[in-house]
Amino acid sequence: MNYRYIVKRLYILYLIVIAFVITNCGNKPKTSDSDPFAVKAQLSLDSNDLKQYEAVIVADSLYKNYLPQSNDSAVIAAAAYFDSLSSIYPKDADLAYKTARAHYYKAIGEQEKDNIVPACKDYLTAAEIMQENEYSDHHIIKFNGLIYERLGEIMYNENCIRQSKDAFNRAFKCYHTLNDSVALAINRKQIGYCYYMDNSLDSAIIYYKEAILLTGGKANGTATDSKRCIATIYHKNNKRDSAYLMIRDLVRHSSERELSYNKIALAHMFHSDKVYDSAIIYLSDCLTSKNEYTCISAAKHLSDIYSVLGDETKSLYYKNLYSDNYFKEIERSSAKAEIISLYEDFLKKTSHNKKSDVFRIVLIFFACVFLTFVIITALNIKHKKRISDLINEIKILKKREYTDVDKWFKEGMVQIVNDPSFAKMELAKKTSIKSAQTNTYDDLKLTKKEKDAFIENVNRYFGDFLIALAQEYTKMSYDDTLCCGLIFVGMNNKEIGALMGVQYNSVRDRTKKIASFFRQDDLSVMLKKYAKSHLTH
Secondary structure, three states: OOHHHHHHHHHHHHHHHHHHHHHHOOOOOOOOOOOHHHHHHHHHHHHHOHHHHHHHHHHHHHHHOOOOOOOHHHHHHHHHHHHHHHHHOOOOHHHHHHHHHHHHHHHHHHHHOOOHHHHHHHHHHHHHHHHOOOOOOHHHHHHHHHHHHHHHHHHHHOOOHHHHHHHHHHHHHHHHHHOOHHHHHHHHHHHHHHHHHOOOHHHHHHHHHHHHHHOOOOOOHHHHHHHHHHHHHHHHOOOHHHHHHHHHHHHHOOOHHHHHHHHHHHHHHHHHOOOHHHHHHHHHHHOOOOOHHHHHHHHHHHHHHHHHHOOHHHHHHHHHHHHHHHHHHHHHHHHHHHHHHHHHHHHHHOOOOHHHHHHHHHHHHHHHHHHHHHHHHHHHHHHHHHHHHHHHHHHHHHHOOOHHHHHHHHHHHHHHHHOHHHHHHHHHHHOOOOOOOOOOOOOOOOOHHHHHHHHHHHHHHOOOHHHHHHHHOOOOOHHHHHHHHHHHOOOOHHHHHHHHOOOHHHHHHHHHHHHHHHOOOOHHHHHHHHHHHHHOO
C-alpha cells in the first residue's frame, strides 16, 4: 500500500467523521407532534407562563432605560416558576430561554443591592441553561454575550482575573458571531483591563488599541477609556512625554461623564512624578465627581500628598473622607473565594458529556492526521523551494565578483559619514577625550532623536542589518543596538561613552555583554562581516 493511497483513505474517513458529527451532534431538542403528552405540555406553557414572563419584560424595560429594578420580588417569583416548569419539561428550548432571562434580571436586581454572590449564582444559572441548548437567533446570541459580560465584570471587580478573562472571551465569541463592532470594542477594552490588572501591560495595550480600531475613530466612551489606559501604561513604562500628551488631549476633549476619570488619571501621574501643586488642583476638582470611586481615589491621593508635604491636618482630613468607604470595599471583597468556587463549578457542570467527548476526540484525531499531512506537504514544498533558492544564490555569487560587496560597503560608509546625524560622532573623534564621565561631554551626548536617526541611517545603507541583529539576538536592548552601530562605524570606547552619556567602564561592560551574545571578541570585525552579508541579499 503506497503512501498516497493511505493519505487518500485517511482524508475520506476524516470527511465522513465530520459529516456524521455535524448531522448527529448538538441538535436542538424538538417537540414531537405525534406525542400527545408533549402537545399538552406545550399548550400548558402557552396558557400559564405569560403572566410570570410579564415581570421579566418589565425588568428588561427598566434595565434598558437605566432605572432600578423595582419589581425584583416579581422577577424572583418568575424565576422560581420557570425553574419548576423546566424540571418537568427539560427539553423545551423556549422555556429554557425564558428561565434564563428570569435569572438574568434577578441577578441584576441582586447586583443593584450589592449582593454579589447571589447575583453571580443567578448569572451562572442563566449561562448554564443557555449552554444546554443551541440558538441561532440574533437577539438570543446577544443575550448570551451579555450574560458572560456581566459575569466578567463581577469577576473583574472582585479581582478574579483568570475567571474574568474566561467570561469576557466567551462573550467575545458571541459578539464575534454577530459581527457587533460596538459590543466587540467594549469587550476588547474589558479584556485589556484584565491584562492591566494582571500586570501584562504589553498585552493590555494590544487589546486597548484593538478596541480603539473597532470604534472606527469615533470619539466615544470606549475609545476614551482605552486611550486613558494606554496613557497610564506609557507613564508606567517611563514614556512620560507620550503619556502626558495623550491624557491632556483627553482632558481637553472630554465629555462631562469622562472628565473626572481623565482628571484623576492625570492627577495620579503628577502625584507619581512628585508634581504636587498640579496634582492637588486636579484632585480637588475630582472630589466633586458624582462617581464614588473617583472621590475615594482623589481623597486618598490628597491625603498621601499632604502627608509627604508635612501638612498632617489636611492629610488627616482627606484620610477621613475616604476611609469609611474604603473599608466598606475591603469587606465586600471577601466574596472573592466564593465567587471563584462558583465559577469553577460552572465550568465543570457545562463540560461536554461523555458521548460528545468521544466525538470530539475522534474529530480532533482525524483533524490532526489531516493537518499533519498538510503541514508535511507544505514543509516539503518549502524545503524544495529553499534548496532551489540556495542553488540559484550560489550561482549568482559565483558569477558576481566579491569586489562588488566591498564597493557597496565603502559607498554605504561614505553615506553614513556624510549624513548630518554623524556630526557629533565626527566631533567626538576630533575631541581629545581623556575621560568619559557623563557630566563632562554634554555637548557630545546624542539625543534620542539623534540616536534614532543614526540607527535608521545604518540600517538604510546596510540592508537593515541592525534590525536583523536585534531580531536574531533577542536579548539585545536598544542601547546594545546603538553601541553595535557606533562600534561598526569605528568609534572607540571613550568616544562611545561620551556619545551615549555614560562612563567608560559602562561601555566596556556593555561591549563584553554584546560579545557574549556573539561569542566573538573582536566586535568590529564581526559586525562588518555581518553587515557585508546583508549587502549581498
